[in-house]
Amino acid sequence: MAVLNEVRTMSNHLGPLEVECDAPPYAIVRACRKLGMSEPEDVRWCRKGRSRRSQSWIQFFSPLWGHLIGREERDETSCVCGWPLPLLENYSFTFLSGEQVEYQMGQCPRCRTIYWDKV
Numbered sequence: 502m503a504v505l506n507e508v509r510t511m512s513n514h515l516g517p518l519e520v521e522c523d524a525p526p527y528a529i530v531r532a533c534r535k536l537g538m539s540e541p542e543d544v545r546w547c548r549k550g551r552s553r554r555s556q557s558w559i560q561f562f563s564p565l566w567g568h569l570i571g572r573e574e575r576d577e578t579s580c581v582c583g584w585p586l587p588l589l590e591n592y593s594f595t596f597l598s599g600e601q602v603e604y605q606m607g608q609c610p611r612c613r614t615i616y617w618d619k620v
């Protein structure tokens with residue numbers, strides 16, 4: 502049982518790596534259109550902080566793994582299309598329930614990838 506628990510913890514840590522890019526809840530994505538983002542429902546979303554965190558976790562424990570996922574090892578300061586990363590701005594969203602969340606977001610002017618992270 503102890504072993505099983507360990508495996509489960511491991512896969513929790515590795516989970517985000519399988520999803521190279523992910524988007525916030527759809528309500529947020531839709532709201533981004535009002536913020537001036539271009540076609541938020543159709544563009545690629547990359548969560549910044551998460552991928553960086555899991556990458557450093559991997560590299561900390563096994564440099565070889567970092568090697569195996571080499572495609573993740575791109576310059577953190579440039580977009581997937583090669584342009585400089587867009588500046589992330591803070592946006593605050595209020596749900597109908599009254600719950601408030603803050604996101605940092607920025608869209609690449611070239612390939613329209615939206616970079617984001619939860620504040």
Ligand SMILES: [Zn+2]
Pocket residue numbers: 580581582583584609610611612613614
């Ligand atoms: Zn781009």
